[in-house]
Amino acid sequence: MTKEILRIEKLNKFYDKRQVLFNIDFSIKQGEVLALLGPSGSGKSTLIRCLNGLEHFSSGNLFFAGKKLVPTEKNWQRLRQKIGMVFQSYDLFPNLNVLDNILLGPTKVQKKNHDQAKQEAISLLQRIGLTDYTAAYPRQLSGGQKQRIAIVRALALHPELMLFDEVTASLDPEMVRGVLEIIKELSEKDNMTMIIVTHEMNFAEQIADRVLFLDDGHVLEETDGKQFFVNAQTKRAREFLESMK
Ligand code: ADP
Ligand code: MG
Numbered sequence: 001m002t003k004e005i006l007r008i009e010k011l012n013k014f015y016d017k018r019q020v021l022f023n024i025d026f027s028i029k030q031g032e033v034l035a036l037l038g039p040s041g042s043g044k045s046t047l048i049r050c051l052n053g054l055e056h057f058s059s060g061n062l063f064f065a066g067k068k069l070v071p072t073e074k075n076w077q078r079l080r081q082k083i084g085m086v087f088q089s090y091d092l093f094p095n096l097n098v099l100d101n102i103l104l105g106p107t108k109v110q111k112k113n114h115d116q117a118k119q120e121a122i123s124l125l126q127r128i129g130l131t132d133y134t135a136a137y138p139r140q141l142s143g144g145q146k147q148r149i150a151i152v153r154a155l156a157l158h159p160e161l162m163l164f165d166e167v168t169a170s171l172d173p174e175m176v177r178g179v180l181e182i183i184k185e186l187s188e189k190d191n192m193t194m195i196i197v198t199h200e201m202n203f204a205e206q207i208a209d210r211v212l213f214l215d216d217g218h219v220l221e222e223t224d225g226k227q228f229f230v231n232a233q234t235k236r237a238r239e240f241l242e243s244m245k
Pocket of ligand 2: 044045046166
């Protein structure tokens with residue numbers, strides 16, 4: 001049986017008095033790609049941020065590798081080391097060069113041997129074709145390059161789950177493909193478990209094993225990835241897909 005990586009039960013989230021996520025249930029297994037789709041404001045970012053403690057959910061349970069999270073700050077810190085996340089905005093440290101951006105987590109947080117971490121960082125950079133930029137600073141990179149580095153930086157921590165929140169949304173069109181290729185390769189070659197929020201519907205169709213469609217903070221449907229794009233169950237989802245064309 002394939003190992004379950006993450007499960008969410010009856011997750012509710014309020015911002016002040018306003019509820020933005022309602023009784024969300026889902027799970028994801030080792031190697032699966034889950035696309036989290038839905039209109040702007042439907043709660044995708046909030047949900048994804050609740051999965052690694054960037055937002056605290058108001059009620060519900062989170063299980064990681066079958067173990068229920070007791071939501072203390074220490075447990076969140078521990079969990080965050082197993083979950084890599086890349087956002088829409090490039091969040092590289094501007095005062096550190098590319099190599100040091102990648103090394104910070106492995107050496108400072110995970111206390112790995114510096115030389116070993118460096119070797120690994122360089123082979124990750126080789127993989128994305130950016131070894132020439134080891135000593136460059138983020139301001140010297142294009143948006144697409146920054147996002148590829150941000151992905152590699154998350155991978156350097158050997159996450160068991162990767163979260164991607166609209167990582168290509170701020171990129172010039174010609175930069176988008178290179179970033180999506182890396183994510184695809186992570187799924188196909190590394191069998192990485194991933195939750196992806198994206199506006200790139202062709203990409204989602206290619207990569208998603210399952211789609212969770214959110215509307216107004218509710219999961220309106222959970223559908224097999226191939227089915228969703230040709231035969232969504234709800235009218236709302238079909239309208240959404242039409243509007244994305
Ligand atoms: P999506 O990522 O699908 O566009 P969000 O998760 O960003 O949706 O937002 C869901 C809802 O929560 C929206 O109504 C948004 O205005 C609200 N929201 C998001 N972040 C905050 C916040 N920090 N404080 C208050 N309301 C928020
Ligand atoms: Mg969002």
